Amino acid sequence: METDELLLVLLQRATHVTLQVLATDLAELKLTASELNVLANLADDRPRTVSEIGVAAGVRPTTLTGVLDRLADKGLLTRAARSGDRRAVEISLTAAGARSAARVAESFKAVEMRALDDVPLAAVEQARRVLKGLAES
Template sequence: MESDELLLVLLQRATHVTLQVLATDLADLKLTASELNVLANLADGKPRTVSEIGVAAGVRPTTLTGVLDRLADKGLLARAAHAGDRRAVEISLTPRGVRSAARISAAFAAVESRALDGVPESAVKQARRVLSALAAS
């Protein structure tokens, strides 16, 4: 691997490998990568609007609608009118969704821990800044 390899190429490769590991570790949940992503973003238990989930998960609204429909059909999340804005829909986890999201979050943390074992904390912080910048672009 060359040191001048594009960062985005490395990021894509890392994402692909990470998704393969997570798909194997969480295969029994029978969830797509997009579904795992949405549940991971809801793992803190705080209800979110559809638009907030879209921003957090980096998913387009048209894609997100299908993902939310599938997760609702699987009994993992519920939709309700937002208390402060009746035009907005609020998404929350069902009890089964809470259990699945906790497992997903733990799996994400384990993969990250294994991958970053031995990497200095300063490098991890720098990587977080770079990835945050890329996600904001």
């Protein structure tokens, strides 16, 4: 790798390759990359509001609405008013959604483990800080 290669170019390349690997591994789910992203963020099976999912997944609200619509149409999640705050819409996984989210999380973890197998833990933690910083900019 050349030292003058932009980090964002490398990140874009890594993202493209990773999405291809995940699409192949998770093809049986017939989900888009955005749908996989949302399910990965719901894999702990904890209900979240739409805005919480948007922040966690890094998805614009207009895009997220369509993604959530498609996942609901596939029977993978439900929407309901949050208890105590009817203005907030809470998203929960269905049983099928929980199974799909677990499969997605398993695939994400396997890809990450293969990629980072020989990388020292300190470097992994530093990469996490960089990626979080980029996500917040």
